[in-house]
Amino acid sequence: MSRIQLQGLTRRFGAVTAVDDIGLDVADGEFLVLLGPSGCGKSTLLRMIAGLLPPSEGRLWLDDTDITHLPPQRRDVAMVFQSYALYPHLSVARNIGFPLRTRKRPRAEIKAKVAEVAATLGLTDLLDRKPRELSGGQRQRVALGRALVRDPGAFLMDEPLSNLDAKLRAGTRAEIAELHRRLRATTVYVTHDQVEAMTMATRIALLNEGRLEQLGTPSEVYDAPASVFAATFLGSPSMNVVDATVRAVDGALVAEAEGLRLSLGIDADIPDRPVRLGVRPEHLTLTSSGGQGIRAIVTAVENLGSEEVAHCDTGVSVRGPRPLGVVPGEAVTLSARPGHLHLFDHDSGRRLA
Numbered sequence: 516m517s518r519i520q521l522q523g524l525t526r527r528f529g530a531v532t533a534v535d536d537i538g539l540d541v542a543d544g545e546f547l548v549l550l551g552p553s554g555c556g557k558s559t560l561l562r563m564i565a566g567l568l569p570p571s572e573g574r575l576w577l578d579d580t581d582i583t584h585l586p587p588q589r590r591d592v593a594m595v596f597q598s599y600a601l602y603p604h605l606s607v608a609r610n611i612g613f614p615l616r617t618r619k620r621p622r623a624e625i626k627a628k629v630a631e632v633a634a635t636l637g638l639t640d641l642l643d644r645k646p647r648e649l650s651g652g653q654r655q656r657v658a659l660g661r662a663l664v665r666d667p668g669a670f671l672m673d674e675p676l677s678n679l680d681a682k683l684r685a686g687t688r689a690e691i692a693e694l695h696r697r698l699r700a701t702t703v704y705v706t707h708d709q710v711e712a713m714t715m716a717t718r719i720a721l722l723n724e725g726r727l728e729q730l731g732t733p734s735e736v737y738d739a740p741a742s743v744f745a746a747t748f749l750g751s752p753s754m755n756v757v758d759a760t761v762r763a764v765d766g767a768l769v770a771e772a773e774g775l776r777l778s779l780g781i782d783a784d785i786p787d788r789p790v791r792l793g794v795r796p797e798h799l800t801l802t803s804s805g806g807q808g809i810r811a812i813v814t815a816v817e818n819l820g821s822e823e824v825a826h827c828d829t830g831v832s833v834r835g836p837r838p839l840g841v842v843p844g845e846a847v848t849l850s851a852r853p854g855h856l857h858l859f860d861h862d863s864g865r866r867l868a
């Protein structure tokens with residue numbers, strides 16, 4: 516497989532800078548997920564890698580080849596679209612074999628390769644069907660098959676699961692992840708779904724307004740978000756973030772927020788300054804028996820099955836095993852588990868510790 520390198524990649528549409536100076540190195544065999552909210556530039560970036568859209572600035576390499584100005588068909592990449600883009604009048608076998616027929620490969624080779632790919636994807640029994648006779652998940656597998664049959668240097672996938680219902684989506688997500696484990700194919704995968712990103716990615720590239728906000732493994736991005744944006748984009752419900760002041764008291768750092776002093780238990784040189792203090796809902800505990808902590812009133816309790824989320828009047832939410840043992844209207848005290856606080860610069864939102 517192949518390594519993809521992006522350098523200073525930028526794309527403007529009139530006054531809009533959709534992708535802004537992105538540098539990235541996608542390692543051989545990596546599953547890189549481009550993640551971010553609607554309009555952050557994910558599809559534009561992927562389309563530039565595919566060759567479907569020329570960059571305004573910057574360069575692109577596939578291994579040692581500069582592909583910046585190569586047309587799509589001369590790049591050794593295969594794209595899988597959200598819409599599947601199958602030919603409705605062709606059978607599954609002919610859809611999968613299509614890229615080989617356009618490359619004028621010998622019949623016997625096409626037949627063998629289609630059979631091999633169909634077996635890999637569990638499509639062997641469906642080869643004679645037309646796309647309309649397939650479920651959404653099966654259609655997406657045919658689209659994957661058509662990419663796979665080419666043995667490309669890299670796969671580019673643009674929200675391939677977004678047309679599937681929740682159950683199929685989870686199943687197909689696991690299938691794609693398993694396929695990647697087996698084939699170790701370099702993949703760049705676009706999604707705005709944080710669960711897809713967390714479960715499938717070897718690394719996540721989180722985009723915000725065309726810029727690379729953070730690049731890291733799912734655990735790195737979740738456990739040490741680089742900014743308030745990253746902190747609140749990943750995680751459900753979002754990380755609680757409040758204004759606070761950091762002070763050094765007796766040589767130890769404390770944060771003061773909501774009239775409360777929290778020992779930070781971190782070693783960083785950030786004295787006396789306003790910050791944004793973050794704590795994930797699952798790192799807060801809640802008690803109705805008083806004690807030290809932030810006082811709040813529960814406004815709603817959501818049942819997630821194995822867990823519950825309590826929303827409070829202070830805007831803070833708490834997540835924990837069900838039942839949390841509180842009801843709407845109840846007065847509670849919130850406290851943070853030590854070692855799970857995040858500090859961000861008050862103005863820039865960048866991570867301090």
Ligand code: ATP
Pocket residue numbers: 528531532533551552553554555556557558559560707
């Ligand atoms: P989504 O998740 O909604 O598909 P995205 O992150 O893929 O969003 P892009 O489609 O890459 O975002 O769009 C990034 C920005 O560029 C948006 O502001 C969009 O309106 C703009 N844009 C994209 N394509 C064009 C175009 N052909 N002409 C003008 N503006 C465009």
